[in-house]
Amino acid sequence: MKESGKKEGAASSSSSPPCAACRLLRRKCTHDCVFAPYFPPTQPHEFANVHKVFGASNVNKMLQEIPEHHRGDAVSSMVYEANARVRDPVYGCVGAISSxxxxxxxxxxxxxxxxxxxMHLRVHHTxxxxIIESQAKYFCDMDMVEHTSYGDSMRSC
Amino acid sequence: MKESGKKEGAASSSSSPPCAACRLLRRKCTHDCVFAPYFPPTQPHEFANVHKVFGASNVNKMLQEIPEHHRGDAVSSMVYEANARVRDPVYGCVGAISSxxxxxxxxxxxxxxxxxxxMHLRVHHTxxxxIIESQAKYFCDMDMVEHTSYGDSMRSC
Known part of the structure; x- marks a missing residue:
């Protein structure tokens, strides 16, 4: 999720430029503008896509229903969805989910x-x-038996 | 993707009930209604969520821009996204993508x-x-040497 809707700009005063939303909607950007903290004037495309896909009115309503500390994440996810829908008008970000x-x-x-x-290799390894252990033991035992029978009991494993 | 926006209802005639979209928007459902093939009157919640999240006007515009044979899939993905956004207003279906x-x-x-x-087991297996092979060969060779030295050259591996 590369798109960001985190607070980058503050609500516009009379001296600062309007936020990307107010600029696109050609309206005055007031100090209590709900879009201004999340749609700075430097990123006009993000709001353009969100507006095209969700509509400014719906985004406004959705943001008002979300606690303020979650609004940045909500805008980020809406920007992500909107960009995906503009790129792929048929599947949007549901195409990413399928993929x-x-x-x-x-x-x-x-x-x-x-x-x-x-698992197969582990069974074979065991x-x-x-086999190595029993083979070694077998030949060692054989060695001892043979060497003992030939009177050489000094050798042991 | 469980939600379906496939054609289930036809454009409404004067005798059939209006589609879910026209019923919610309280408007006459004409034979060329763009919503009717994808929002049958039997599934009113699907359009309600799509309308709440995207807005009927935006959905109308988006459908008009998509070739007719892709509109069913487009509606399905919009219904999926809208339901996800209603369930999770902060992350919507981007939450599913993160997960x-x-x-x-x-x-x-x-x-x-x-x-x-x-890979480790494969190396150990080899x-x-x-080891098994060389151990067997070693003891076999030892056997032969010893038995030969004791005059028993008949045993071989």
Whole structure:
């Protein structure tokens, strides 16, 4: 989520330029403008897309219903959605959701296959260790039996 | 994506009930209503959320700009986004995107760890096979040397 709607500009005074929203809507940007903290005049495209997709009136209503400390995140997510909808008018950011879900399915399949392979190798590894151990023990025992029978009991494993 | 905006109702005639959009907007549903094919009267909540989030006018404009054979998918994705925004006014469906991205990060980490484990086991497996082989060969050779020195050259591996 690259788009940002964090507070970058303050509500406009008579001396400062109007926020991107008020400039686009051609209205006076007052000190209590709900858009000004999130749509600074330096980023006009962000509000343009949000306005095109959600409508300024809807965004205004939605922001009023959200506690002030969550409004920055709400604007960020709306900017993200609006940009996605402008890029892809058919699927919008739902296209990204489908794509991420496909990636998850692929990763889950790869993980299951790799886990099965690791399990298979682990079983083989244990079996091999047992063979090495028992093989060594077998030949060691054989050695002792043979050397004892030939009167050489000094050698041991 | 469970929400569906596929064609389920046809444009309303004078005898059939108005589509969910025209009913909510309290207007006459004509035979060329752009909403009627995608917002049947049986699913009023879908249009209510789309209207609340995007605004009927914006949806109308967006649908007009999309080829007719893509409009069903466009409505489906807008219904999905609108429902997500109503459920979560701060993050909307961007919350789902963040959650999916986190799942992808977790799966990628698990996959890298499991792949490394499998690689480690594969190397050990090959080393163990070589040990078993060389151990067997060593003891077999020792056997032959010893048995030959004791005059028993009949035993071989």
């Amino acid at each position: 991420l879900q496909q990636q998850i399915n692929i990763l889950q399949t790869q993980l299951v296959i790799t886990q099965a392979e690791a 079996a091999s260790s047992n | 999916l991205q986190q799942q992808i990060n977790i799966l990628q980490t698990q996959l890298v760890i499991t792949q490394a484990e499998a 080393a163990s096979s070589n």
